[in-house]
Amino acid sequence: MLRVLLVDDQPLIRSGFAMMLSVEEDLAVVGEAANGREAVELAAAHRPDVIVMDVQMPVMDGIAATREIVERGLGHVLILTTFDRDDYLFDALQAGASGFLLKNADAEQLVDALRAVGHGHALLAPEVTKRVIAQMSAAPQGAEEGGRHAELLSYLTGRELDVLRLIGAGRSNAEIAGELVIGAATVKTHVSSIFAKLQVRDRVGAVIIAHEASIV
The missing domain is CATH 3.40.50.2300 (Response regulator)
Structure with a gap:
């Protein structure tokens, strides 16, 4: 409840x-x-x-x-x-x-x-x-931050990168499931894993990294 x-x-x-x-x-x-x-x-x-x-x-x-x-x-x-x-x-x-x-x-x-x-x-x-x-992508990114993003992204599997790209494009979990032809529960599992590996607490943090790393 x-x-x-x-x-x-x-x-x-x-x-x-x-x-x-x-x-x-x-x-x-x-x-x-x-x-x-x-x-x-x-x-x-x-x-x-x-x-x-x-x-x-x-x-x-x-x-x-x-x-x-x-x-x-x-x-x-x-x-x-x-x-x-x-x-x-x-x-x-x-x-x-x-x-x-x-x-x-x-x-x-x-x-x-x-x-x-x-x-x-x-x-x-x-x-x-x-x-x-647009606002987050316009912010300047230092070399140290870019290197950290690259290291964190290296921990993601290929499927998790696919999910992250769609998160960065503003897709909901349901839309991601439809585009990747996977179950909603599987999407939730991937999203939780992405948050943990990227050390972010929510979707906004994941979107920022996705755009700063230019994977979207």
Whole structure:
């Protein structure tokens, strides 16, 4: 059972999300907060597996709350916002958010995102994946870092490199399974192995290495 904390300054949005999640057997809403400060306090009290976090809120915004929650190890954060803005996206990732989703996502996407983030994975809305890739790829890379990436990539099997290329291209696990004609469980196993070998905690870290090493 994944414990979920809902954070949004609009009560109707919180109640709507809570009602939607109430039918999921593996998800339980343990609290609701109307601003970032309340979110930090409730996260400390309930220790949820995943916090669904809005960005624009009074008292403390979602980015500041995310940073404090991640620094204190109080749970994984999924940013859920109406605003498709680069500054929100990159500030959220720098603050330690594990996921970024827009509020125009359908119910199935939100539930899948909660499960992914709650289990320690990363997830980005398809609309923003390419922008993250472009931003990270534009960053300068030193010789020492490039050598380290090459060493880590040498630990991957041929099939893991195939999976990494598709991760770097923004493909979901289901899309990777379809393109490589392998089972979903096999993809998950490869992804977990890739994260371990590359010493990254999530998909964002793998995407960065894939692009910096120019294997995509």
